[in-house]
Amino acid sequence: MAKGRSTIADIAREVGVSVPTVSKVLNGRLDVAEATRARVEAALARHDYRKPVSTRSPSSPRLLDLVFHEAENLWAQEIIKGVERVCGPARVGVVLSELGGSHRPPQQWIDDVMARRPLGVLLVLSELDDTQRHQLESRSIPYAVVDTQGEPTPGVPAVGSNNWNGGLVATRHLIGLGHRRIAVITGPGDVLCSRARVDGYRSAHDGVGLLRDPQLVRWGSFDAESGYVHARALLELPERPTAIFAGSDYQALGVMRAARELGLRIPEDLSVVGYDNLPITEWLNPPITTVNQPLREMAALATEMLLTLASGGRPASTQIELLTELVPRASTAPPPPG
Amino acid sequence: MAKGRSTIADIAREVGVSVPTVSKVLNGRLDVAEATRARVEAALARHDYRKPVSTRSPSSPRLLDLVFHEAENLWAQEIIKGVERVCGPARVGVVLSELGGSHRPPQQWIDDVMARRPLGVLLVLSELDDTQRHQLESRSIPYAVVDTQGEPTPGVPAVGSNNWNGGLVATRHLIGLGHRRIAVITGPGDVLCSRARVDGYRSAHDGVGLLRDPQLVRWGSFDAESGYVHARALLELPERPTAIFAGSDYQALGVMRAARELGLRIPEDLSVVGYDNLPITEWLNPPITTVNQPLREMAALATEMLLTLASGGRPASTQIELLTELVPRASTAPPPPG
Numbered sequence: 001m002a003k004g005r006s007t008i009a010d011i012a013r014e015v016g017v018s019v020p021t022v023s024k025v026l027n028g029r030l031d032v033a034e035a036t037r038a039r040v041e042a043a044l045a046r047h048d049y050r051k052p053v054s055t056r057s058p059s060s061p062r063l064l065d066l067v068f069h070e071a072e073n074l075w076a077q078e079i080i081k082g083v084e085r086v087c088g089p090a091r092v093g094v095v096l097s098e099l100g101g102s103h104r105p106p107q108q109w110i111d112d113v114m115a116r117r118p119l120g121v122l123l124v125l126s127e128l129d130d131t132q133r134h135q136l137e138s139r140s141i142p143y144a145v146v147d148t149q150g151e152p153t154p155g156v157p158a159v160g161s162n163n164w165n166g167g168l169v170a171t172r173h174l175i176g177l178g179h180r181r182i183a184v185i186t187g188p189g190d191v192l193c194s195r196a197r198v199d200g201y202r203s204a205h206d207g208v209g210l211l212r213d214p215q216l217v218r219w220g221s222f223d224a225e226s227g228y229v230h231a232r233a234l235l236e237l238p239e240r241p242t243a244i245f246a247g248s249d250y251q252a253l254g255v256m257r258a259a260r261e262l263g264l265r266i267p268e269d270l271s272v273v274g275y276d277n278l279p280i281t282e283w284l285n286p287p288i289t290t291v292n293q294p295l296r297e298m299a300a301l302a303t304e305m306l307l308t309l310a311s312g313g314r315p316a317s318t319q320i321e322l323l324t325e326l327v328p329r330a331s332t333a334p335p336p337p338g
Numbered sequence: 339m340a341k342g343r344s345t346i347a348d349i350a351r352e353v354g355v356s357v358p359t360v361s362k363v364l365n366g367r368l369d370v371a372e373a374t375r376a377r378v379e380a381a382l383a384r385h386d387y388r389k390p391v392s393t394r395s396p397s398s399p400r401l402l403d404l405v406f407h408e409a410e411n412l413w414a415q416e417i418i419k420g421v422e423r424v425c426g427p428a429r430v431g432v433v434l435s436e437l438g439g440s441h442r443p444p445q446q447w448i449d450d451v452m453a454r455r456p457l458g459v460l461l462v463l464s465e466l467d468d469t470q471r472h473q474l475e476s477r478s479i480p481y482a483v484v485d486t487q488g489e490p491t492p493g494v495p496a497v498g499s500n501n502w503n504g505g506l507v508a509t510r511h512l513i514g515l516g517h518r519r520i521a522v523i524t525g526p527g528d529v530l531c532s533r534a535r536v537d538g539y540r541s542a543h544d545g546v547g548l549l550r551d552p553q554l555v556r557w558g559s560f561d562a563e564s565g566y567v568h569a570r571a572l573l574e575l576p577e578r579p580t581a582i583f584a585g586s587d588y589q590a591l592g593v594m595r596a597a598r599e600l601g602l603r604i605p606e607d608l609s610v611v612g613y614d615n616l617p618i619t620e621w622l623n624p625p626i627t628t629v630n631q632p633l634r635e636m637a638a639l640a641t642e643m644l645l646t647l648a649s650g651g652r653p654a655s656t657q658i659e660l661l662t663e664l665v666p667r668a669s670t671a672p673p674p675p676g
Contacts, residue, residue, distance in 0.1 A: 028399075061366075061454040063401075063433065077415045080434065088436060091450055095401065095431040096418065112429055116399040224621045253621040260623060283562045283591040285598060285623045 006047035015043050026051055026139055028114030044138045045131070051140040062092045063118040064306065067099045067109075069125040075276065075295050079124055079146055082299025090307060092119060099126040110135055120306035122146060122299075127153075142309035144302045144318075148293070150193035157309070157318035159302040163193040166291040166324035167200025167245070170273045173289070173326050174243045175208060178334045179271060183216040183241035185230045185251055194219065194247065197275075201245060222247055227254025235262050235270070242335035243271035249278045252288050252331075267333035277327050286330035294322045344385035353381050364389055364477055366452030382476045383469070389478040400430045401456040402644065405437045405447075407463040413614065413633050417462055417484055420637025428645060430457060437464040448473055458644035460484060460637075465491075480647035482640045482656075486631070488531035495647070495656035497640040501531040504629040504662035505538025505583075508611045511627070511664050512581045513546060516672045517609060521554040521579035523568045523589055532557065532585065535613075539583060560585055565592025573600050573608070580673035581609035587616045590626050590669075605671035615665050624668035632660050 008026070012019045017036060024032050025040040032040075043049075066083050068076060080094070087094050095116060099109050110132050113121060121136060121143040128136070128143065136143055145152065147160035167184070174182050184201045187194035198217060205212045218234065220226035227246050234241055235258055246252040252274035256266055264270045266286060274281060274290035281288040301322075305315045346364070350357045355374060362370050363378040370378075381387075404421050406414060418432070425432050433454060437447050448470050451459060459474060459481040466474070466481065474481055483490065485498035505522070512520050522539045525532035536555060543550045556572065558564035565584050572579055573596055584590040590612035594604055602608045604624060612619060612628035619626040639660075643653045 061450070063431075063454070065431075076418075080414075080418075084434065084436065091446060093401075093403075093433040093435060093450060093454055095433050096422065097431060098422065098426060108429060112399070112431060116401070116431055250618075250621070253618075253623075256623055257621065280588075280591075280618065283588070283595065285591075285594055 006049050008049075011040065011043045011047060011049060014047075015039050026114075028111065028117060028139075030111075030115065041135070045134050048134075049138045051138060060117060062090075063095050063116055064092050064303065065095045065097060065113055065116065065118045065121040067097050067121060067123050067126050069099060075148065075278070075293075076124075078278065078295035079299040082296035083122065083303045085296065086300050086303040086307065092307065099123075099128075106132065113141070114139060117141070119310035120144065122302055122306055124299075125149065142306055144306045144309075146295075146299050146302050148193065148295075148298075149191050150196050151191070152319055157302070157305050157315070159298045159305070159320045159322065161293050161298060161322045161324050163196035163324070164200040164203075166275060166293065167197035168204050169200075169324065169326040170197075170245045170275070170291050171201045171204035172207075173328065173332065174245065174271060174273065175204060175210065177243075177271065177332060179241075179243040180210065180335070181213065181216065181239065181241045182243045182245060183218065183234045184245045184247075185218045185220050185227055185234075185255070186247040187220065187222050189219045197247065216241055220247065220251070222251060224250040224254040224257075227251030228258050229254070231255040231258035232261075235259065235264065241270075243273070243332070245273045245275075247275055249274040249276045249281050249288060249290055251275075252281075252290070253284070256284075256331075267331050269336055271332040271335070273326075273332060282329065289329045289332040290327050292325050292327050294324075297322055344387050346387075349378065349381045349385060349387060352385075353377050364452075366449065366455060366477075368449075368453065379473070383472050386472075387476045389476060398455060400428075401433050401454055402430050402641065403433045403435060403451055403454065403456045403459040405435050405459060405461050405464050407437060413486065413616070414462075416616065416633035417637040420634035421460065421641045423634065424638050424641040424645065430645065437461075437466075444470065451479070452477060455479070457648035458482065460640055460644055462637075463487065480644055482644045482647075484633075484637050484640050486531065486633075486636075487529050488534050489529070490657055495640070495643050495653070497636045497643070497658045497660065499631050499636060499660045499662050501534035501662070502538040502541075504613060504631065505535035506542050507538075507662065507664040508535075508583045508613070508629050509539045509542035510545075511666065511670065512583065512609060512611065513542060513548060515581075515609065515670060517581040518548065518673070519551065519554065519577065519579045520581045520583060521556065521572045522583045522585075523556045523558055523565055523572075523593070524585040525558065525560050527557045535585065554579055558585065558589070560589060562588040562592040562595075565589030566596050567592070569593040569596035570599075573597065573602065579608075581611070581670070583611045583613075585613055587612040587614045587619050587626060587628055589613075590619075590628070591622070594622075594669075605669050607674055609670040609673070611664075611670060620667065627667045627670040628665050630663050630665050632662070635660055 008022045012022045124146045144157035147158040150163045152158040218230040259270050274288040277290045277292035308315045346360045350360045462484045482495035485496040488501045490496040556568040597608050612626040615628045615630035646653045
């Protein structure tokens with residue numbers, strides 16, 4: 001049988017249940033025995049069943065599921081604003097949820113999504129396993145990713161930003177100010193965006209023939225605490241860096257605390273560059289030079305993609321990367337003399 | 339006819355439509371002619387109709403509407419976390435929306451809510467008009483308020499916090515450090531929480547017989563810009579204050595910028611107290627002494643109330659105020675000598 005061409009009747013016949021039962025399972029109804037549900041799900045997966053898009057009732061509430069790995073996500077508010085910017089005028093309700101957070105096991109989450117029958121699912125720092133992906137596909141619920149990690153999955157619609165370029169422009173800015181000992185604190189080594197930014201940092205050095213000191217490259221996590229810990233270590237090196245390029249604005253806050261504790265002034269003694277350009281950064285002391293990661297635009301574009309897919313359309317492109325750019329403010333200056 | 343005792347059949351007979359038509363209107367279905375809908379709505383309001391709670395289908399998706407006046411709300415992320423803390427384990431999807439924001443006219447919003455049929459509606463800095471309230475009541479959709487304004491509507495379930503006490507403890511802290519010229523920047527004069535905090539500030543003065551200077555009380559808005567503008571004016575007074583109690587952590591950021599521009603060090607030359615205790619405040623330069631407004635707990639409690647009401651239960655109390663408390667950090671110290 002051709003992939004994706006099975007009907008509900010085929011599935012019902014094979015499993016030995018009625019057509020309405022298969023339909024209930026597809027619609028996320030909970031009034032079907034667990035064992036029966038499991039057998040129907042297995043048959044749907046075997047047949048690679050795809051529910052026709054047109055069967056959606058026009059009177060169902062129009063929802064979009066926005067899924068964070070956990071609610072503590074630093075960028076959550078920016079991403080929510082981007083999604084709301086598109087869903088508001090389209091009269092689509094945005095349902096927030098957590099996948100893999102401490103609150104809810106993944107299987108419950110996908111059951112709840114299927115019961116809600118959203119127009120689409122937008123994932124932030126969350127990954128679906130094969131079963132979950134197939135469950136959404138069989139219901140013709142499209143999904144897309146706001147890709148802050150820089151690691152798009154082949155075939156999955158995603159909007160990211162150019163992390164390599166972010167590392168390049170931040171480092172070039174510091175080199176242009178005259179810095180020669182520039183440290184970088186980035187995210188975990190197994191997250192691709194961390195590596196891309198460090199590669200941009202290296203390219204900026206290599207482009208002007210500036211030697212790089214491997215001990216000035218630090219792999220951390222994206223929170224303020226990590227910025228603090230690594231900055232303390234960097235600033236206590238015998239030959240300390242005159243500039244630190246942090247992996248997030250929160251990390252930059254940690255770097256600034258470390259500098260303060262050591263009596264170093266920013267930017268006179270130490271230049272600091274952040275990453276993300278969260279709205280609060282322009283009000284910090286001093287306002288932080290940072291790399292703009294266009295989170296709102298990324299989220300808005302991914303949402304538009306999803307709504308296009310949900311209405312049976314084809315987005316012009318489904319894997320997009322937006323450009324990052326430097327936002328110079330008061331936390332960077334030429335290095336101290338000597 | 340007794341209030342609230344009419345049946346759908348009564349409504350249908352009076353309007354001259356079928357029972358299923360009334361039912362469709364109640365369920366937010368859009369396949370009813372606009373004029374008919376309007377007549378049914380009017381009859382529902384006349385009869386003060388209340389849909390029995392028990393008619394909710396157990397297989398409907400379980401949703402809760404969380405409504406902000408606009409998405410730029412400074413506290414949004416804290417409130418979302420509080421709601422999610424309760425809705426996550428209860429397997430209730432949280433639908434975010436804006437009321438009166440630029441995106442969506444209020445009538446569309448209420449139509450969409452009725453089509454979603456949420457378990458309840460949680461309002462933040464948003465007010466429903468009488469028609470909207472009645473539309474929710476006739477569907478037996480309970481609503482509650484996370485009351486950051488300190489102005490509960492009689493009869494509407496709400497969780498707020500003690501703003502007067504917030505003003506009191508912040509000012510007592512500064513007086514205890516030895517300050518005698520203490521300024522307060524608060525929110526708009528027509529928002530009750532602004533007035534309550536100023537009254538707490540006054541009581542702290544009066545309690546120790548300290549004279550108050552009326553020109554040190556400033557009414558603004560809760561953003562950083564407002565803190566900046568008022569602090570510039572205060573710090574350029576002939577006899578400037580040695581401490582400023584701000585109406586929000588964002589306002590405090592503005593105060594700190596004004597101080598920096600005038601070459602005043604914090605806390606050596608000027609003490610600053612914020613309000614809200616947003617998580618980022620502990621990482622600022624310096625970390626801000628602030629009043630904890632327990633936004634997560636307020637949101638979590640209001641959500642629990644709503645879920646209790648939605649299941650036909652009666653919360654132990656429906657108008658609650660949580661206590662505010664001072665969180666001392668590095669932005670406050672004794673005033674400079676002289």
